[in-house]
Amino acid sequence: MEQIFVPRVLPVKEYFAPGHRGCQGCGPALAFRHMLKALGPRTILANATGCSEIISSPYPLTSWRIPWIHVAFENAAAVASGIESAYKVMMRKGKIPQERVNFVGMAGDGGTGDIGLQALSGALERGHDMIYVCYDNEAYMNTGIQRSGLTPFGASTTTSPAGKISKGQPTWKKDMPAIAAAHHIPYVATACASYPLDLYEKFAKAAKIEGPKYIHILAPCPTGWRCGSDETVEIGRAAVESGIFNLFEITNGKKTLSLKVPERRPVADYFKPQGRFRHLKEDDIAYIQKKVDEDYELLLSEVE
Amino acid sequence: MGKLTGIEVSIACSEAVTLCDVDVIAAYPITPQTHIVEHLSEQVAEGHLDAEYIKVESEHSAMSCCVGSSAAGARTFTSTCSQGLALMHEIVMIASGLRLPIVMAVATRTLSAPLSIWGDQSDVMSERDSGWITIFAENGQEVFDLTVQSFRIAEDERVLFPVMLCLDGFHLSHVIEPIELESKEDVQAWLPPYKAKYRLDPDNVLSMGAFAMPDYFSEIKKQQNEALRGTLPVIKEVFKDFGDRFGRYYEPVTRYQTEEAETIIVMAGAFAGTARLAVDTMRAAGKKVGLVTIKVFRPFPFEEITEALAGAKTAVVIDRALSVAGPGGPMASEIRSALYHEQKKPAVVSMVGGLSGRDVFQEQFIELVERAEACVASGKIPQYEMFGVRE
Numbered sequence: 098m099e100q101i102f103v104p105r106v107l108p109v110k111e112y113f114a115p116g117h118r119g120c121q122g123c124g125p126a127l128a129f130r131h132m133l134k135a136l137g138p139r140t141i142l143a144n145a146t147g148c149s150e151i152i153s154s155p156y157p158l159t160s161w162r163i164p165w166i167h168v169a170f171e172n173a174a175a176v177a178s179g180i181e182s183a184y185k186v187m188m189r190k191g192k193i194p195q196e197r198v199n200f201v202g203m204a205g206d207g208g209t210g211d212i213g214l215q216a217l218s219g220a221l222e223r224g225h226d227m228i229y230v231c232y233d234n235e236a237y238m239n240t241g242i243q244r245s246g247l248t249p250f251g252a253s254t255t256t257s258p259a260g261k262i263s264k265g266q267p268t269w270k271k272d273m274p275a276i277a278a279a280h281h282i283p284y285v286a287t288a289c290a291s292y293p294l295d296l297y298e299k300f301a302k303a304a305k306i307e308g309p310k311y312i313h314i315l316a317p318c319p320t321g322w323r324c325g326s327d328e329t330v331e332i333g334r335a336a337v338e339s340g341i342f343n344l345f346e347i348t349n350g351k352k353t354l355s356l357k358v359p360e361r362r363p364v365a366d367y368f369k370p371q372g373r374f375r376h377l378k379e380d381d382i383a384y385i386q387k388k389v390d391e392d393y394e395l396l397l398s399e400v401e
Numbered sequence: 402m403g404k405l406t407g408i409e410v411s412i413a414c415s416e417a418v419t420l421c422d423v424d425v426i427a428a429y430p431i432t433p434q435t436h437i438v439e440h441l442s443e444q445v446a447e448g449h450l451d452a453e454y455i456k457v458e459s460e461h462s463a464m465s466c467c468v469g470s471s472a473a474g475a476r477t478f479t480s481t482c483s484q485g486l487a488l489m490h491e492i493v494m495i496a497s498g499l500r501l502p503i504v505m506a507v508a509t510r511t512l513s514a515p516l517s518i519w520g521d522q523s524d525v526m527s528e529r530d531s532g533w534i535t536i537f538a539e540n541g542q543e544v545f546d547l548t549v550q551s552f553r554i555a556e557d558e559r560v561l562f563p564v565m566l567c568l569d570g571f572h573l574s575h576v577i578e579p580i581e582l583e584s585k586e587d588v589q590a591w592l593p594p595y596k597a598k599y600r601l602d603p604d605n606v607l608s609m610g611a612f613a614m615p616d617y618f619s620e621i622k623k624q625q626n627e628a629l630r631g632t633l634p635v636i637k638e639v640f641k642d643f644g645d646r647f648g649r650y651y652e653p654v655t656r657y658q659t660e661e662a663e664t665i666i667v668m669a670g671a672f673a674g675t676a677r678l679a680v681d682t683m684r685a686a687g688k689k690v691g692l693v694t695i696k697v698f699r700p701f702p703f704e705e706i707t708e709a710l711a712g713a714k715t716a717v718v719i720d721r722a723l724s725v726a727g728p729g730g731p732m733a734s735e736i737r738s739a740l741y742h743e744q745k746k747p748a749v750v751s752m753v754g755g756l757s758g759r760d761v762f763q764e765q766f767i768e769l770v771e772r773a774e775a776c777v778a779s780g781k782i783p784q785y786e787m788f789g790v791r792e
Contacts (some may be wrong), residue, residue, distance in 0.1 A: 179468060
């Protein structure tokens with residue numbers, strides 16, 4: 098991705114309105130903004146319960162300049178399925194005009210990979226023409242930074258605290274893009290708001306593909322990751338440049354890297370600004386580095 | 402005048418849904434609801450019904466899909482019961498809070514444990530605070546007619562609430578009855594196409610399902626409560642209009658032989674058919690016994706119930722559900738509460754039975770009346786009793 102980022106190539110119009118209640122430096126909010134710039138106004142979004150919903154819809158206010166619905170925590174994929182099916186049949190019956198509308202289901206890492214996994218699997222398997230978005234800030238941030246199945250190994254959260262006999266989260270991060278890809282859907286991608294043009298392009302591409310699409314966004318959360326609110330973008334970059342989070346696409350089963358890092362940075366660079374990894378000792382970091390190296394080699398062997 | 406047809410009640414329900422030209426069905430199979438969704442699948446597969454049938458992976462997703470579909474403006478139907486209804490509970494409440502006119506047929510069945518596939522009303526009773534219009538059918542004809550009427554009620558702009566139509570699992574869902582099936586033309590002439598007042602539409606941007614802080618929640622809940630209570634006149638209006646068009650009239654509370662009745666049996670659902678025979682037998686023997694059936698359970702028909710029971714000395718309320726270690730029969734508990742401040746009211750005797758597919762025979766109804774009258778005469782009225790149970 099040796100491109101020059103020119104801000105003017107992105108649409109000026111904002112569909113995620115300023116004035117929302119996200120924390121300073123909110124990674125997810127940055128991602129939503131660019132996501133909606135790519136998808137545009139003919140988009141309907143079903144939002145799971147979580148940070149995204151709480152910061153954007155305190156009655157009677159809303160940050161959403163597209164039709165938007167929140168129902169519950171674990172069912173964004175099912176709600177989006179219902180909306181997509183309704184539009185499909187109403188268009189077929191001539192009740193509403195034929196047009197291309199983007200149907201989006203969105204949840205955080207917990208709402209996607211833990212409590213919402215069943216509904217997501219059902220929706221992907223049924224083949225709805227929709228985009229499912231997981232904005233991954235790696236814990237239940239809305240309720241106060243509790244661990245999820247997507248919290249990375251070693252991260253200290255309020256329910257996986259580092260302590261005398263604990264090194265924080267004891268399990269490796271659940272591989273959601275692989276789970277989504279196992280449904281043999283036409284498009285799976287990972288993205289990060291630190292790479293806004295890449296994120297934008299992936300949504301623009303997904304909007305043109307028929308069938309289920311899954312986009313997984315790493316979205317740093319300064320509050321939960323215990324870092325400065327001005328460090329969101331840099332931490333996202335360090336995640337990608339260290340290979341701890343990789344940008345790729347799987348289009349019709351074909352996996353391609355979006356960004357090949359010439360020389361990966363050590364994971365310690367990524368950990369250093371984040372309080373949630375502060376307790377890790379050198380040998381812990383070496384242990385994680387080894388796993389990241391192995392995973393990255395595996396990834397390289399998979400891409401074409 | 403419709404065509405009198407011998408047909409399984411579940412199939413008749415599906416036929417009614419087809420005649421109503423629903424747009425979206427999202428359902429997950431569970432005994433004894435299966436024949437309803439199987440027949441609807443066939444209707445779609447054969448091209449008799451142009452609908453999207455979403456074959457979901459759970460009831461939770463069934464109701465979630467229905468919420469999405471209805472919010473998008475489509476006429477939406479689902480069906481479930483028992484564990485399935487319990488699994489969807491979270492979203493059942495949200496469907497009402499979002500004021501979405503979904504219609505759901507519930508082939509009422511026991512809740513586990515012990516696991517039992519057989520029928521009673523414990524599943525529906527567990528949803529009684531969910532904010533749905535709740536209607537009980539007594540026979541196959543009522544299932545057909547009330548399915549059609551449910552859409553008209555739910556989608557009325559003065560209503561906009563989901564409707565739960567309860568038909569007793571097996572005792573109704575799996576029996577074949579002679580039912581007058583109306584024609585597609587007649588049903589569609591009576592039921593206008595659904596045009597949503599509010600829907601998810603890129604041309605009219607709105608947010609649905611915002612969260613409420615304590616400074617708004619109570620007001621919103623009060624509005625929901627008043628709105629649901631206020632649907633009773635519309636329900637009656639729809640019942641009357643249906644009667645005028647098709648010749649079969651419905652009421653929120655039905656009275657049978659209640660004139661000068663000293664004892665009245667109160668209940669809902671299919672077992673009332675047997676109670677009717679028992680009333681005939683007792684009347685023939687000179688006993689002043691009547692029957693009141695509750696057709697509309699939510700909104701609770703306070704006036705209709707108190708009026709229907711005002712002249713009686715004893716009301717025997719029969720529940721096919723048990724509020725465990727609580728007041729016994731949930732319906733009895735509500736009726737007792739509704740009558741509490743009335744000057745003229747019967748003593749309420751709560752009888753719980755017919756659980757999990759256990760039949761209640763004509764003779765048992767007679768025994769229940771005698772037992773209730775004896776309790777009232779002795780002045781010792783139990784909080785509730787379970788009947789037809791081995792010691």
